Amino acid sequence: MNPHLPKFLFLLLACAAAAGAAEHALKQPRPDLFTGGQPSAQQLRDAARSGVTTVIDLRMPQEDRGYDEAAVAEQLGLRYVRLPIDGAGGISEANARTLDRLLGQDTGTTLLHCASGNRAGALLALAQARVHGAPVDAALQFGRDAGLTSLEPAVRTALEQPPAH
Secondary structure (H helix, E strand, C coil): CCCCHHHHHHHHHHHHHHCCCHHHCCEEEECCEEEECCCCHHHHHHHHHCCEEEEEECCCCCCCCCCCHHHHHHHCCCEEEECCCCHHHHCCHHHHHHHHHHHHCCCCEEEEECCCCHHHHHHHHHHHHHCCCCCHHHHHHHHHHHCCCCCHHHHHHHHHCCCCC
16 A cells, blocks of 8 residues: 555545535545545645546536546546446446446556545445445445445435346
């Protein structure tokens, strides 16, 4: 694990708190993955300096990021991937599998975000159950650890559907 990642997490948490967004502070559900709400341009710079190699953005194209996130990520040498998830309607096994595949392509550390971390946690929970075979309760807890809140009913509904093959 990158020895600078704890410093990185501290910096991002401090920036989030200073911006009045403590409720959207980054989470770290596993060592190579940070999840949370919309990062600022400064947070992306801090992330790149601290070893993050990929940013996965789950926000829809029309959602305002406050700056050109893709351009800043590119300038920093970060791999930037968009996987637009439209709220509860986007919480599907297909999207969870796509996210899991994207996460598997990164050999470094990933910053996965939406506006608050809720969509990130929802898709991660669904992937834990459907892709990795975790029991539902464990998958939902992983999702909560990653930011899942109000989309938990959508995850439960998706888990009630027959698995895709």
